[in-house]
Amino acid sequence: MPELPEVETVRRGLAPVMEGAVITAVEARRADLRFPFPERFAERLAGRRIAAMGRRAKYLTADLDDGTVLVMHLGMSGSFRIEVTGESSLPGVFHHDRSKQAAHDHVLFHLDHPNHGKVRAIYNDPRRFGFMDLIARSGFDQHPFFRDLGIEPTGNALSADYLAARFAGKRTPLKAALLDQKLVAGLGNIYVCEALHGAGLSPKRLAGSLTTKNGRPSKHLAPLTDEIRKVIARAIEAGGSSLRDHRQADGSLGYFQHQFAVYDREGEPCPKPGCGGTVRRIVQSGRSTFHCPSCQR
DNA sequence: ATCATGACCTGTTAGC
DNA sequence: TGCTAACAGGTCATGA
Missing domain, CATH: 1.10.8.50 (Helicase, Ruva Protein; domain 3)
Incomplete structure (x- = not known):
């Protein structure tokens, strides 16, 4: 599904509820998407605070407070949706028919946000070409995902x-x-x-x-x-x-x-x-x- | 090294 | 209406 504009749109949608939020729990409902989740994926995320949501090419990134980066790729059919769980006051949040999409909900991020309260970000991906990984911020640019990537088409480097x-x-x-x-x-x-x-x-x-x-x-x-x-x-x-x-x-x-x-x-x-x-x-x-x-x- | 192809998976749609 | 084949926003491993 997603090229750069779609991934950037997802990033902008997630940022208000994810930046500053603490990840209280993660449910990975299967062992893999395109690739296996990294070792102890859910455990390593639990308790971390998300400092910033970013994007590089078609990759979404979440910078965590312990120096790791949660890297997410949406593949062809990946998408996120936000759900409020309590009496959170998020204007215009998606009130969806849960039974319709739940079939391919693979990862649930349970979040606690200082302004918005308890919120979930749910990753859905029917074809499972997407993937997630945890890498060190210090080695980000050298990581195989990013090492060989060309320039962003949005910046001044494109000439x-x-x-x-x-x-x-x-x-x-x-x-x-x-x-x-x-x-x-x-x-x-x-x-x-x-x-x-x-x-x-x-x-x-x-x-x-x-x-x-x-x-x-x-x-x-x-x-x-x-x-x-x-x-x-x-x-x-x-x-x-x-x-x-x-x-x-x-x-x-x-x-x-x-x-x-x-x-x-x-x-x-x-x-x-x-x-x-x-x-x-x-x-x-x-x-x-x-x-x-x-x-x- | 460079390039084109098939594989990965499921869902939707066009066509018979 | 129902079945089948083709096709779908991406990338990776293969082999020429």
């Missing part, structure tokens, strides 16, 4: 020069290059399709074709960085995209899917003014790519 350096000599299609978390971390299938359409670049074009002989950026790279930055920012603003199950932590739906130009719009007219093309679906590296062959060259 035409950066992409030119990383694309140089690459024979892989632009679509695959942008999905590679070692180059730009956090982009996924939706937002790569959208950014390439915005930039008017074909997903089939070889990444290396966007650099000049001496490794300088071609004229297409500045617009591409702009489109990446823009689509990610707009999607975060919209609370992410709700294709089937992504929700904000308060239960409301993200609505960026209504702004897709090409993703999941096969057969529809290209929305670019004056283009007149038709959105097509192709398969690249085993995954759907949506693009407009008329205006993406």
